[in-house]
Amino acid sequence: MAGEKLSASAYDFSAEAWSEVEGLQVKLVGTADMSIRDVLSEFLARVHQRALGDRVAEATLDLRQLVFMNSACLKELAVWIGDIQELPAADRYRIVLHSSPEILWQRRSLEALARLGDDLVTVRV
């Protein structure tokens, strides 16, 4: 596993992804609203390509410092999950959504994403 750290930012949103032995680590911080949707979309596409290139079994998405995410950005996460679901079974990887119990919107939003992702997506609190 190698490669430079991926990053993106706009307004008070920032995103980073890097490879570790356990898999791909992805961290989103700040507010993800309509102003940063395109930034997030492009970032997640790069994350997906890195995950495929590294042939990871798992990507952990750390949302513990993500204050808010709007529905358009949630849709971008749904697109990412859909991209994984369309892969041949051998190429798929799991997503772990690491949430904060203190950020209350996350419980319901991530429950919906977990249902969408079926056994590919789990939520860790």
Add this chain to the structure above:
Amino acid sequence: MSSTVCGLRLQLRLDADPVLVSVTRRFVEEALKRFVSDRDLVSRVAMTAHELLENAAKYARDRNAELSVTLDDNGGKGVVTLRLSNETTPAHIDRLRQIFSELDACRDPLSLYVELMRRNARRPDVSGLGLARILAEGEMTLGLSVDGRTATIVARTPVRT
């Protein structure tokens, strides 16, 4: 357990600029916190305000919109009501009617929300999730009224005691 003091009246007439939507959400959140102690309710109302304002930012004529947030006593029980009004295009009003037709017929808001995530994931032109999110995550009742070119969306949720 939540304590309620009824009487919150917020009326905002604004330019629904995309960069102001999150600012307004935080303002609504901070204002409601002064009146209710139920953090989950405050979070759901703030999310609802955000999604409604983003609709206005995308579809309102000249981005002019009015948002009101009220906390009323309804027979001894508190009710939070959000109301967003803006002028928009006939095409968008038709689309709102279609969305509300689907929302009104839905018996399981979470299943509809997940289905829309799946369905809209391959449609780059629209999100199409905001109102379903309000219904499923916000646990709101939703209504639409149209007067000429002005669309008004009303979202309500009780204050749990």
